[in-house]
Amino acid sequence: GAVVSQHPSWVICKSGTSVKIECRSLDFQATTMFWYRQFPKQSLMLMATSNEGSKATYEQGVEKDKFLINHASLTLSTLTVTSAHPEDSSFYICSARVSGWEQFFGPGTRLTVL
Amino acid sequence: GQQLNQSPQSMFIQEGEDVSMNCTSSSIFNTWLWYKQDPGEGPVLLIALYKAGELTSNGRLTAQFGITRKDSFLNISASIPSDVGIYFCAGRGNNDMRFGAGTRLTVKP
Numbered sequence: 683g684a685v686v687s688q689h690p691s692w693v694i695c696k697s698g699t700s701v702k703i704e705c706r707s708l709d710f711q712a713t714t715m716f717w718y719r720q721f722p723k724q725s726l727m728l729m730a731t732s733n734e735g736s737k738a739t740y741e742q743g744v745e746k747d748k749f750l751i752n753h754a755s756l757t758l759s760t761l762t763v764t765s766a767h768p769e770d771s772s773f774y775i776c777s778a779r780v781s782g783w784e785q786f787f788g789p790g791t792r793l794t795v796l
Numbered sequence: 797g798q799q800l801n802q803s804p805q806s807m808f809i810q811e812g813e814d815v816s817m818n819c820t821s822s823s824i825f826n827t828w829l830w831y832k833q834d835p836g837e838g839p840v841l842l843i844a845l846y847k848a849g850e851l852t853s854n855g856r857l858t859a860q861f862g863i864t865r866k867d868s869f870l871n872i873s874a875s876i877p878s879d880v881g882i883y884f885c886a887g888r889g890n891n892d893m894r895f896g897a898g899t900r901l902t903v904k905p
Contacts, residue, residue, distance in 0.1 A: 686838075688838075723900075724897070724898075725884065725895050725896065725897045725898050726839070726884065726895045728892075728893075773836075775838045775839070777838075784829065784841060784844055785829075785841075785886075785893070786841065787831075787838035787839045787840070788838050789837050789838045790836065790837060790838045792836070
């Protein structure tokens with residue numbers, strides 16, 4: 683149980699375009715999902731907390747207009763990187779909270795912006 | 797805010813050796829979690845600790861929640877090549893969860 687999927691697993695896009703990443707909880711309902719960014723050889727950096735049916739809570743320094751998060755159902759949260767630039771290239775990982783504070787992570791999405 | 801210090805940053809060991817890594821915090825945490833991340837994948841939960849002093853094993857892995865609630869360690873016994881990866885500690889305070897910087901483990905056959 684507690685399987686989280688992400689789609690796509692990797693994406694290459696041109697600078698200035700927008701990219702949508704999906705995060706799904708496959709066998710459970712997740713009222714809360716988290717979005718992280720991980721640069722090479724670095725730790726996970728929390729970007730935002732996504733609650734179903736309400737606006738996401740963004741961490742300090744994360745532009746909410748650039749990283750649009752939608753959590754429309756209990757099994758799906760999406761992250762849209764708008765007007766992507768090369769510095770947005772990173773590994774984006776979502777996680778879902780099942781109960782308590784345990785988080786189960788998706789496999790990640792590698793974004794490369796040319 | 798709460799800071800997590802994880803050490804060592806990296807380890808190069810021989811297959812069969814035991815490994816120990818730890819995390820310390822400047823303040824108290826209520827829960828400690830240990831994750832492993834394989835290259836190009838998301839972290840996978842290894843062990844969760846909920847009470848001060850708790851010692852929990854998962855196969856060759858053993859983790860403990862420090863008595864002071866400000867630290868935790870993870871031990872791996874008799875390492876094997878597939879133990880390679882990055883190990884993250886995570887601590888939950890009252891309102892959030894923070895991750896350590898990770899320990900990159902390399903196991904030489």
